[in-house]
Amino acid sequence: MQQHQRKQWRIPPVDTQMEEKARKHVDQLTKPTGALGDLEELVVRLAGITGQVFSDISKKGVAIFCADHGVTVEGVSAYPAEVTGLMIGNFSRGKAAVNVLAQRFQSEVAVVDVGSRLPKPPEGVLERKVRSGTANMAQGPAMTRQEAEEALQAGADLASSWKGAGLQLTAVGEMGIGNTTSASAVAACLTGKPVRRLIGRGTGLDEEGVRRKGEVITRSLQVNRPDPRDPLDVLTKVGGLELAAMAGFMLEASHLRLPVVLDGLITTAAALAAVRMEPRVRSYLFASHQSAEPGHALLLEALDMRPLISAGMRLGEGSGAVLAFPLFDAAVATAREMATFAELGME
Ligand SMILES: Cc1cc2ncn([C@H]3O[C@H](COP(=O)(O)O)[C@@H](O)[C@H]3O)c2cc1C
Numbered sequence: 001m002q003q004h005q006r007k008q009w010r011i012p013p014v015d016t017q018m019e020e021k022a023r024k025h026v027d028q029l030t031k032p033t034g035a036l037g038d039l040e041e042l043v044v045r046l047a048g049i050t051g052q053v054f055s056d057i058s059k060k061g062v063a064i065f066c067a068d069h070g071v072t073v074e075g076v077s078a079y080p081a082e083v084t085g086l087m088i089g090n091f092s093r094g095k096a097a098v099n100v101l102a103q104r105f106q107s108e109v110a111v112v113d114v115g116s117r118l119p120k121p122p123e124g125v126l127e128r129k130v131r132s133g134t135a136n137m138a139q140g141p142a143m144t145r146q147e148a149e150e151a152l153q154a155g156a157d158l159a160s161s162w163k164g165a166g167l168q169l170t171a172v173g174e175m176g177i178g179n180t181t182s183a184s185a186v187a188a189c190l191t192g193k194p195v196r197r198l199i200g201r202g203t204g205l206d207e208e209g210v211r212r213k214g215e216v217i218t219r220s221l222q223v224n225r226p227d228p229r230d231p232l233d234v235l236t237k238v239g240g241l242e243l244a245a246m247a248g249f250m251l252e253a254s255h256l257r258l259p260v261v262l263d264g265l266i267t268t269a270a271a272l273a274a275v276r277m278e279p280r281v282r283s284y285l286f287a288s289h290q291s292a293e294p295g296h297a298l299l300l301e302a303l304d305m306r307p308l309i310s311a312g313m314r315l316g317e318g319s320g321a322v323l324a325f326p327l328f329d330a331a332v333a334t335a336r337e338m339a340t341f342a343e344l345g346m347e
């Protein structure tokens, strides 16, 4: 079999010495050992990524990758496919949930159209359209491998431009009606777990709808036979353009030592694909919240990640990831500003 030319991402390992330094400092702060829980873990992991005990993460951004899904003709979403384009307009006007949160928590927002059916994306949206929506994966591959690679590159290009612009903490989000179906299919293939445990209501399907969604995913996997050892093949056949772009963003961000905060089911499915391509990516990723979509818990388990927030959210857009930004700020602030026991005159 002819191997497709595979890009090497060269992901550097994190700085474990700096992690140890940060851990030592956190353990000397005026609190019982470990009492700041997951915030302490954030400080330590960020130190390993940034190479500083007190990481500077003030410049933040959320990248929203948008695309349409051919599989929507199978009736797998509670909302019509046109909502993808409408929400891209909403993002560009700054009026979606993720915009409001990003505004509140001082995060930049980039909206990238990697494959919507809009003839022309609205003002302010980055146009990187690979194709106008995927093909229906229940009948054949969602896209070609070449197209998946182009989508990967679109994501990678944003990560690299953000590194150049001095961003220090990033989040990924997505918009694409039908994409909980694609994400669950990718998750089923990569984890080997049964489809029925990986599906949920998405935007609000009823029981009958969820059953149909499961059938469509099972059929898509049978028709396409994606190779779980080849994550790009999985993204090509049963993924989506925005999933591939998010994976590319994570690969390039990790290569450039930029931390990436994940959102819910869809971003985490893309994350598992990226980590299976390059295992070191895992060290640069952070879970934010626990989505109400059942498959999300299994994906987090496969990545050995624990979310910071449990708020019953099931929105997407990167909303849960941006909501976690203040926790990152809080973690770094405690490390930087709290007194040590020595300063208190205690051993
Ligand atoms: C108004 C609206 C805003 C959204 N923002 C994110 N999503 C979310 O819902 C979609 C996935 O669910 P499903 O697979 O069931 O279609 C994605 O586009 C996702 O980001 C939205 C969905 C709707 C309807």
Ligand SMILES: O=C(O)c1cccnc1
Pocket: 180, 202, 203, 263, 264, 265, 266, 267, 291, 292, 293, 296, 314, 315, 316, 317
């Ligand atoms: O968990 C998610 O990311 C999610 C769940 C439902 C709809 N959109 C996104």
